[in-house]
Amino acid sequence: MPKxxxxxxxxxxxxxxxxxxxxxxxxxxxGLEIVRNSGKRLKRGTVYVTLSRLEDKGLIESREEEPRSDxxxxxxxxxxxxxxxxxxYSLLQKIREAAHLLPxxxxxxx
Amino acid sequence: xxxxxxxxxxxxxxxxxxxxxxFLTLSELLLDFWRxxxxxxxxxxxxxxxxxxxxxxxxxxxxxxxxxxxxxxVTPPGALIGSVARFLCTKRTYERVVKPAIADMRYEHCxxxxxxxKARALxxxxxxxLSVLAxxxxxxxxxxxWNAWQSIK
Numbered sequence: 001m002p003k004x005x006x007x008x009x010x011x012x013x014x015x016x017x018x019x020x021x022x023x024x025x026x027x028x029x030x031g032l033e034i035v036r037n038s039g040k041r042l043k044r045g046t047v048y049v050t051l052s053r054l055e056d057k058g059l060i061e062s063r064e065e066e067p068r069s070d071x072x073x074x075x076x077x078x079x080x081x082x083x084x085x086x087x088x089y090s091l092l093q094k095i096r097e098a099a100h101l102l103p104x105x106x107x108x109x110x
Numbered sequence: 111x112x113x114x115x116x117x118x119x120x121x122x123x124x125x126x127x128x129x130x131x132x133f134l135t136l137s138e139l140l141l142d143f144w145r146x147x148x149x150x151x152x153x154x155x156x157x158x159x160x161x162x163x164x165x166x167x168x169x170x171x172x173x174x175x176x177x178x179x180x181x182x183x184v185t186p187p188g189a190l191i192g193s194v195a196r197f198l199c200t201k202r203t204y205e206r207v208v209k210p211a212i213a214d215m216r217y218e219h220c221x222x223x224x225x226x227x228k229a230r231a232l233x234x235x236x237x238x239x240l241s242v243l244a245x246x247x248x249x250x251x252x253x254x255x256w257n258a259w260q261s262i263k
Contacts, residue, residue, distance in 0.1 A: 030210075030214060030217075031210050031211070031214050032214035032217065032218060043241070043244075044211070044214075044237065044238070044241035044244075045240070045241040045242075045243075045244025045245050046244065046245070048206070048207045048208075048210055048211050048245050049207055049245055051206075051210075052203075052206040052207055055206065062206075073186065073213070073216055074209055074212055074213040074216065075213065076210065076213040076214060076217060077206075077209070077210035077213065
């Protein structure tokens, strides 16, 4: 169970994945489908590690697809955003929008 | 028909044909016997039957041999790397990283084969294997070893 008292950090690649998954929030996607929809922003070699990290943070959840009679072999893994992930993403979007609204010279240094 | 080797064509095509010819020749033999033909004609007929059966037998063996020669046992993409990763990685890493990567690679490979794009299927296989290696971070290990070797040289 992830810690939900602090906002988790979301890297650029993680943000891209959340962006793609939230384009169609009701449908689940495969890793390969996410890579294809990313428009070369994600690579096959890194997407599964990033998805695993997102799952650790509790932002997405996954399940193996049901075995079909016409297909054999390893079942593919389907991913979708959790409610917590949705909330974190919307919060991050708000922070980004607020950051864009600020003029460039008004950056406050700690 | 104990000489029949196992093979798709032998089973589906050769056996019914040979039984059919055998039935015809035996019926000819019975008819001739019924009509009361001479023994020399019967002996000739026996030879004909033996000759026909031999031809059928050889044909079936040849066709089965050709079928067996054309068929190849091919391992699915990612079988070796999957088994190695299952041995080296933790169950969690295997389930979350390696297994979905291999499953997606196989799906893409099958898509390419269904479109009869053999070159693309090969490329998918190579790229998929490299991506699994990349996911495992082994390519970094290989690069470190390679750089170390280059610096020593």
